[in-house]
Amino acid sequence: MPKVTYIEHHGSEHVIELKTGMSVMEGAVKSGVPGIDADCGGACACATCHVYVEDGWLEKTGAKTAMETSMLDFAENVQANSRLSCQIRIADDLDGLVVRMPESQH
Numbered sequence: 775m776p777k778v779t780y781i782e783h784h785g786s787e788h789v790i791e792l793k794t795g796m797s798v799m800e801g802a803v804k805s806g807v808p809g810i811d812a813d814c815g816g817a818c819a820c821a822t823c824h825v826y827v828e829d830g831w832l833e834k835t836g837a838k839t840a841m842e843t844s845m846l847d848f849a850e851n852v853q854a855n856s857r858l859s860c861q862i863r864i865a866d867d868l869d870g871l872v873v874r875m876p877e878s879q880h
Contacts, residue, residue: 776869780807780825783877794866798859798873799823809875816860818842821849823859824879828872835862835871850878 775791780802782788792801802810802823811822818841827835832855838846842861846852859873 776864776866776871778864778868779870779872780810781872781874782807782809783875783880792864794864796864798825798862798864798871800860801864802859809879810859811879812860814860818845818858818860821845821858822879824849824852824876825857825859825873826853826876827855827857827862828874829855831868831871832857834867849876851876 775793777789777791778798778801780788788807790801790805797816799810799812799816803812813822814820835857842858845858846856
């Protein structure tokens with residue numbers, strides 16, 4: 775199973791094995807990773823699962839949809855590598871993916 779590393783804003787790391795097809799958000803919520811609240815349950819209707827995708831992984835996570843881009847307008851400190859973790863689906867080629875949580879989500 776692919777592994778994803780979640781890094782909290784202060785540096786604590788959580789390495790989680792996720793089943794293919796799960797979202798990065800689902801993996802965080804099921805594993806109790808702090809900083810990803812997922813208030814909307816993964817419906818791309820909030821920005822409480824905002825993450826920064828580490829260099830080298832952004833293209834592999836796929837393109838942002840118009841809805842995701844719109845929801846990111848509600849997130850704080852959006853950067854070029856910002857994504858909603860509910861919109862990143864785990865596939866074998868994402869083994870080793872690293873995401874960071876913004877300081878605003880602690």
